[in-house]
Amino acid sequence: MSGAAIPDAAWAVIGGSGTRGCSFPADAGGKVIEGGLVFKTPAGDSSPFTLFDTPGGKRCLTVPLHGWRQGVSRGEASRQVFHVLAQAGVRRIVSEAGVGSLNPLLDPRDLVIPDDFVDLTTHRDPEPVASGNLLIMRKPVCAVLAASLTGAAAGEARGRVFGRGTCVVTEGPRFESRAEIRMMQPYGDVIGQSMCPEVWMARDIGACYAALYLVVNYAEGVVEDWDHDLLSEIFAEDALTQARIILKAIDAVDDGYGCACSDMRKPTLL
Numbered sequence: 001m002s003g004a005a006i007p008d009a010a011w012a013v014i015g016g017s018g019t020r021g022c023s024f025p026a027d028a029g030g031k032v033i034e035g036g037l038v039f040k041t042p043a044g045d046s047s048p049f050t051l052f053d054t055p056g057g058k059r060c061l062t063v064p065l066h067g068w069r070q071g072v073s074r075g076e077a078s079r080q081v082f083h084v085l086a087q088a089g090v091r092r093i094v095s096e097a098g099v100g101s102l103n104p105l106l107d108p109r110d111l112v113i114p115d116d117f118v119d120l121t122t123h124r125d126p127e128p129v130a131s132g133n134l135l136i137m138r139k140p141v142c143a144v145l146a147a148s149l150t151g152a153a154a155g156e157a158r159g160r161v162f163g164r165g166t167c168v169v170t171e172g173p174r175f176e177s178r179a180e181i182r183m184m185q186p187y188g189d190v191i192g193q194s195m196c197p198e199v200w201m202a203r204d205i206g207a208c209y210a211a212l213y214l215v216v217n218y219a220e221g222v223v224e225d226w227d228h229d230l231l232s233e234i235f236a237e238d239a240l241t242q243a244r245i246i247l248k249a250i251d252a253v254d255d256g257y258g259c260a261c262s263d264m265r266k267p268t269l270l
């Protein structure tokens with residue numbers, strides 16, 4: 001269905017590779033209201049969204065794989081997704097992804113809820129959905145949503161759970177060379193391809209943002225060569241756990257919570 005009316009929702013889950021191995025959100029107890037919702041946006045038709053309620057009754061929109069697909073640049077996909085979320089009135093966003101470890105203390109199946117980022121993307125067309133905002137990145141991740149993800153993960157995760165860490169964001173879709181990883185290792189703990197522009201586009205539309213990252217491999221040259229079979233196994237076997245953590249974390253958040261996110265968006269001086 002192309003050109004569907006964008007429904008109201010306070011929450012959004014931007015799915016990534018971590019939940020791709022299950023049917024999100026139904027497999028984790030989410031009640032699907034309508035799926036296959038393709039919306040018209042100024043950046044083109046969106047990926048199909050699903051509207052659902054969490055087990056606790058919170059209304060959410062979700063889109064798989066960050067809205068990425070063939071024939072659409074990742075920057076354009078993000079503009080489509082965030083146009084939809086802005087029009088829906090979304091104020092809380094949880095994203096998830098599989099990431100590589102830069103920090104040699106991390107192992108596959110560990111979970112990291114990042115609190116900062118370094119953006120090394122180069123082709124993401126960072127045109128904001130809203131305009132006229134000065135976006136302050138002092139605390140880019142919502143402390144309340146991050147704490148809820150950390151708490152929910154503690155009861156469900158198969159690996160260890162880390163409630164902070166810096167994500168280095170690369171353009172992709174290829175992985176990095178050993179030399180690139182050597183350069184990036186001092187920058188952060190994990191490496192992924194989705195936190196930017198999502199984290200600042202969330203702030204741009206006035207939404208809180210937090211992410212749940214599942215370590216699926218060592219970055220090149222870190223600890224040992226990673227194994228493709230293990231990576232595939234983690235994506236398949238841990239997807240439902242990721243889905244459960246996300247829905248549990250959303251339901252655990254008190255809707256009346258206070259946080260500092262709105263103070264980090266000011267009128268632009270330009």
Ligand SMILES: [Zn+2]
Binds near residue numbers: 207
């Ligand atoms: Zn917040």
